[in-house]
Amino acid sequence: MSYATPPGDAPQSSDERPVARKSGRGWWIAVLVLAMIAVIVIAGVVPRMKARAALRVETNDLAIPTVSVIHPKRGAPQQEIVLPGNIQAFIDSPIYARTSGYLKKWYADIGAHVKAGQLLAEIETPEVDQQLQQARADLNTAEANYRLSQITATRYQDLKNTDSVAKQDVDNAEGDFESKKAMVASAQANVKRLQETQSFQKIYAPFDGVITARNTDIGDLIDAGATGGTAKELFHIASTKTLRVYINVPQQYSQAAKPGLTADLTLAEFPGRQFKGKLVRTADSIDQASRTLLVEVDLSNPNGELLPGAYAEVHLKLPTESPAYILPVNALIFRSQGLQVGIVDGSDRAQLKSVILGHDYGNEVEVVSGLADSDAVIVNPPDSLLPGEKVRVVEAQSNGESAPIGTDEKSEN
Numbered sequence: 001m002s003y004a005t006p007p008g009d010a011p012q013s014s015d016e017r018p019v020a021r022k023s024g025r026g027w028w029i030a031v032l033v034l035a036m037i038a039v040i041v042i043a044g045v046v047p048r049m050k051a052r053a054a055l056r057v058e059t060n061d062l063a064i065p066t067v068s069v070i071h072p073k074r075g076a077p078q079q080e081i082v083l084p085g086n087i088q089a090f091i092d093s094p095i096y097a098r099t100s101g102y103l104k105k106w107y108a109d110i111g112a113h114v115k116a117g118q119l120l121a122e123i124e125t126p127e128v129d130q131q132l133q134q135a136r137a138d139l140n141t142a143e144a145n146y147r148l149s150q151i152t153a154t155r156y157q158d159l160k161n162t163d164s165v166a167k168q169d170v171d172n173a174e175g176d177f178e179s180k181k182a183m184v185a186s187a188q189a190n191v192k193r194l195q196e197t198q199s200f201q202k203i204y205a206p207f208d209g210v211i212t213a214r215n216t217d218i219g220d221l222i223d224a225g226a227t228g229g230t231a232k233e234l235f236h237i238a239s240t241k242t243l244r245v246y247i248n249v250p251q252q253y254s255q256a257a258k259p260g261l262t263a264d265l266t267l268a269e270f271p272g273r274q275f276k277g278k279l280v281r282t283a284d285s286i287d288q289a290s291r292t293l294l295v296e297v298d299l300s301n302p303n304g305e306l307l308p309g310a311y312a313e314v315h316l317k318l319p320t321e322s323p324a325y326i327l328p329v330n331a332l333i334f335r336s337q338g339l340q341v342g343i344v345d346g347s348d349r350a351q352l353k354s355v356i357l358g359h360d361y362g363n364e365v366e367v368v369s370g371l372a373d374s375d376a377v378i379v380n381p382p383d384s385l386l387p388g389e390k391v392r393v394v395e396a397q398s399n400g401e402s403a404p405i406g407t408d409e410k411s412e413n
Helices: 016-063 126-161 167-199
Strands: 066-070 078-096 101-106 119-124 202-204 209-214 233-250 262-266 275-286 292-300 311-319 325-328 332-335 338-344 350-354 356-360 364-369 376-379 392-396 402-404
Touching (some): 101 126, 119 233, 233 311, 262 292, 275 311, 292 311
Antiparallel strands (some): 101 119, 119 202, 233 292, 262 275, 262 311, 275 292, 325 364, 332 338
């Protein structure tokens, strides 16, 4: 049974079928090749993109500076400043002669403790003695003339009542009487002056104290300077029961340095000992040259242990109105804007604060203004630190190392 071939469908030859199979296979091969190329490209590009992204993240992380922070510790409510001071006697006086002559004898040498009114030395004054004798003789003459003039004036007054003498003679007699009276008063004053000068032959201690210098000896010519010569200091006496110590308080502490404050004195020759003193007065004026306030501290020295002229360190305790903080010196930033410190705010960004320093303790400094309790202060801040800059914060530990804030303990296992 035969079937007719549909019109338009010519029978394919055996040669055309393999060509169709070959073209279809080539298309799949091309697709496969393109897919392999795409896989190779993706496998090469994607890691590079990931590496670039990771490098970008790492670069951004490295661009953020890592800083160590500490929280400032408060200083004591009373700040102590240590200032140099020179111990001085409460009263210090040189002793000069008030009459000229020769030193006859001295009774007190250096180191002698004397009482007020105690005899220190005697001076021979032959010239003054002769002047006093002459003055007394002049006084006797003046008194004799005065008595004669008084008698004469009295007689003339009696004769005047009987009109036996002229009124002019009476006036002359009364005038002579008044003149002689004045001469007696002058002679008496001269005698008194020389007697007082003669009393200066003996030199007495003006107050209780210790003789710190003796600049004369027996037979020395004593010149009181009355005749134009140069007076010479004979003794030097100092009262040491109470001592004065003058110190210069810096201007920034001048308002806190008030009378009544206590002070401790330390001396090299008394290791481990402190001597109590009290601030008694201030100059109430800032010295323009040193910008300091002159302050006097008095202390008792009943046993005479402390010597005038000695050097001492005065530990002055001053009350503080505002809290002071203690910082290490490596937290300070020195720039043209002044002394600053870097702090980290709540958003982990750096800020700069201007501060005012108080006392310098060497490795640490006292900050009297510019800080608060909650400030996180940057230690060893980088020179390039800018306000508002993002930072990575680590806590400074006591051993000097730094640990990141919020470190997971699991990472240590």
